[in-house]
Amino acid sequence: MKLSNSKYLLSMAVIGAGLTLAGCGESDKTAADASKPAASTEVAAAAPAAGEEEKVLNIYNWSDYLAEDTIPNFEKETGIKVRYDIFDSNEILHAKMIAKNTGYDIVVPSSNWGKMQIDGGLIQKLDKSKLPNWKNLDPTVLAQLAQLDPGNEHLVDWLWSYTTVGINVDKVKTALGDMPMPENTWDLVFDPKYTSKLKSCGISMLDAPSEVFPIALRYVHKPEFSLVEADYKAAFDMLMKVRPDIKRFNSGGQIEDLASGNICVALGWAGDFNLARKRSIENKSEQHIEALVTKMGGYMFMDTMAIPADAKHPNNAHKFINYILEGKVHAGLTNAVTYANPNKAATPFVSDEIKNNKTIYLSDADVKNLIPPGNVDNATRRIETRLYTQFKTGT
Amino acid sequence: MNMLKNLFQGNKLVIGIPYGWFLLLVAIPLLIVMKISLSEMEATSVSNMISWTNGLPTLKLNFANYQFIFSDALYVKTYISSIKYALITTLICLAIGYPFAYFMARAPKHVQPTLLMLIMLPFWTSFLLRIYAWKTLLVSNGVINNVLMSLHVINAPLEMMNNSFSLTIGMVYSYLPFMILPLYANLSKLDLRYLEAAADLGTSPFKAFWLITVPLSKAGIIAGSMLVFIPAVGEFVIPELLGGPDTLMIGRVLWDEFFSNNDWPMAAAVAVVMIALILVPMAILNKAEAKLEEA
Amino acid sequence: MATAPKPQTDSKAITKEVLLRVEGVTKIYDGTVKAVDNVSLTVNKGEIFGLLGGSGCGKSTLLRMMAGFEKPTKGKIFLDNQDITDLPSYQRPINMMFQSYALFPHLSVWENVAFGLKRDNMPKDEIAKRVDAMLTLAQLNKYAQRKPHQLSGGQQQRVALARSLAKRPKLLLLDEPLGALDKKLRETTQLELVNIIEEVGVTCVLVTHDQEEAMTMASRIAVMSEGYFLQIGEPDVIYETPNSRQVADFIGNVNMFEGEVIVDEPDHIIVKCDECTHYVGHGFTGNKGMAVGVALRPEKIMLSKDKPKGEYNWAEGVVTEIVYFGDHTTYHLKTAAGHVIKAQEINNTRDLSCGLTWGDHAYMHWGDLAMIVLTH
Known part of the structure; x- marks a missing residue:
């Protein structure tokens, strides 16, 4: 879930402009698609058998999320011409998927969004006979993902990370004074005892209710994907106590804010904290950034490859997924963007520096501790958004 | 053939183009948005309004979205705050833009095209880049704070970013040309003899400005204010980049409905209410004006 | 002289x-x-x-x-x-009534007239009295509440006058x-x-x-x-x-004869021109042999078909143009020298006074004091 703010907004504008037209196309087909999602999935899955596809593959993926040679090598190997477009938020991908006719053969939603798209009949089943490299996948990660996609029938993990706490070590020490670091790392952002001190150097939180609430719910000992409104109220009440101490709500700017010393504590993505750390080391900045692994567990998110139901080149899409699942290729992704991969065969090719970083390559115990990707229904999402908006405005 | 000829006869064609444009790009999309706002959201699609039972169509209109908007204080509060920021922006734009346009219109004729060019010049750069530029100016370790601190004017950085201050600056900055241009067009057409007549009747230049220039430029003031106010109400990008958590505007709520809640009908309803909030007072104003003219 | x-x-x-x-x-x-x-x-x-x-x-x-x-x-x-x-x-x-009036379009007739008075901080009732008086003078009472663009040209003109006179x-x-x-x-x-x-x-x-x-x-x-x-x-x-x-040319119509002074006496001069010889019944500040212009207004010329008596103050020509104005008629006569002279006859009867028509040969004559001698 990489996000750079400028691109995020640019695509926003594009989506905005296309909104009405998309709405138009969608409304005509709603009835047919809604009534028989399963059927359409089957038809699409059967399509590859029809014969040779043209040598084209259209991919829609997050920005800055692959190695330089990933695509050229695939094109060389298969002779398939790749058109590669990028997006910056799940919301935008999802809106496009709902509007249908994306024209893409591979999309990379985060798993909880992928789940909604599966339920809506927007994603077709994988033909595992075409994926000989499937065997390389780490069973632990597969099991986590299976909670959303039973039997791992639709989604294949691209890379994964988790939400956690990132800190500017020296600034936090100064702000806390003689107070020791808390037993439960989440106290740094959820316990007023700590936040009231850290307020002075700046606390930032993700502007994403669906990623903060599972953690907040676990923190107040409620089910992470509860469907009970009262549970959310409880989490909200907890959040409101620290609201006066929070300086920022943003998803895209945390790397920059941490690296430049504008904030000292962030609830955000582990991958981003490692990037911020990398950046401040590269810039010889005095800021010492670290991602923390919490005992209570962060919220795991996976960005997963999926084939849209109406993809025109599903055969080529399978070829691409299989290509990514090659150990060397998957390791290349991890080396380039410091996010963990789910590929056992890749581990030997991953650089030592990343392999030994316990915040990227978590121990098995730590992985089990994470909140696995999950999802809630629309009504609950509305509650999340509504309460988070209230939380942000502090009223 | 004959019909075709008739259709393309000068008059009808000339009138037809703007009407066709309006129909295709304003009326129809608006109707679609209204239609969506009366539907329900299913998992990944919008429900159909008309269902067929025994060969008979049943129309199902869902007004729940509108009821919800008025039952949850969030929406009303956000509408009010959007209108508040749009109003503040409009008033500041007017206060800065009016003298600007006035002196432009009074500048020597050969200088005016250059001044006009300078107003347009920012449009050559991407809107987003310009907003980002403000970000680098206003942040706590940004240009302004650094300069003030190195000059020892201030000891701690001023909090100018991600609050209503930065939001207002960004909005005023972005919309100012839309205020200046119609005002300039209006003021440059002002017959200077009216000012001479006022002076002749014993009015000092300062008073003549308020008694003659301002009332006569009313059309320009209204046009400029509308051009600023209307898009400012629904502004999304500037509050997102320069605003803070407490400067919630309706654009963000709409975004949340559409993307976070994945509830297109609700998003459409929020948009329809926003349009109504702008259009209804405008229509009333227009009518009152027309009546005033008739009297 | x-x-x-x-x-x-x-x-x-x-x-x-x-x-x-x-x-x-x-x-x-x-x-x-x-x-x-x-x-x-x-x-x-x-x-x-x-x-x-x-x-x-x-x-x-x-x-x-x-x-x-x-x-x-x-x-x-x-x-x-x-x-x-x-x-x-x-x-x-000083007040001015502007060309095309410059009435304030956003103010009513009443407000236009009151505009200058208000600037003098005159008491309200006095302003009202004065404005009403001005409107009465200009016969505009009925239109007091109208806007300038709702008035006819003549009414606007009277508003402009009332406005410029209001301040006395x-x-x-x-x-x-x-x-x-x-x-x-x-x-x-x-x-x-x-x-x-x-x-x-x-x-x-x-x-x-x-x-x-x-x-x-x-x-x-x-x-x-x-x-x-x-x-x-x-x-x-x-x-x-x-x-x-x-000046002669700018004010009204004039026939200009160019000639030379051949006799210069205190009580009269004689000017010789191409088509005639003028006997001017007053002196002038100049001298004999001077080139002068003799201006003669068309209405001072009489037409006849018969040759006038004497040698001065007449000319002959052919009618080339007759312009009928109703109350008077202007005849254009071309002289032998090629000049066109305009003569204006009052139509004091209902038939054309001297019965001249296109192509007719006619005589023009005028009195001793009808013309002005111009030296520059």
């Missing part, structure tokens, strides 16, 4: 009380363009003074300097013996007051205007390019050209005794 044409000075000014005095005023635009060139004049109390000239002659610039919209480059302007040259327009007790200015400036009206309306309005002005008793300076308008309205006229005065005088003086070919 008996009654020579009057010089371009202001003869009456000495006898009456002077209100406005313009002394050697010059206006130069952009350092080079001389719009007004060393002009002096006086306007007496109660007088309507006309500034007459073609477009670009400087008459409007002069008026604007009186109003205070322009500053003279050189010279002084006095009002009631007070130097107002540097006084801003809004402090001068010492001096009223009228810039082409009838220019925006059609011809028919102009004649009635002219008289109305004069009546109102005389009723109020205000002193006026009137700028116009229309000589008829100047003649009817002004008690004295200054004829302007290229920034200076050609002649100042009462309308009849200017008409009957123009001091130059330019």
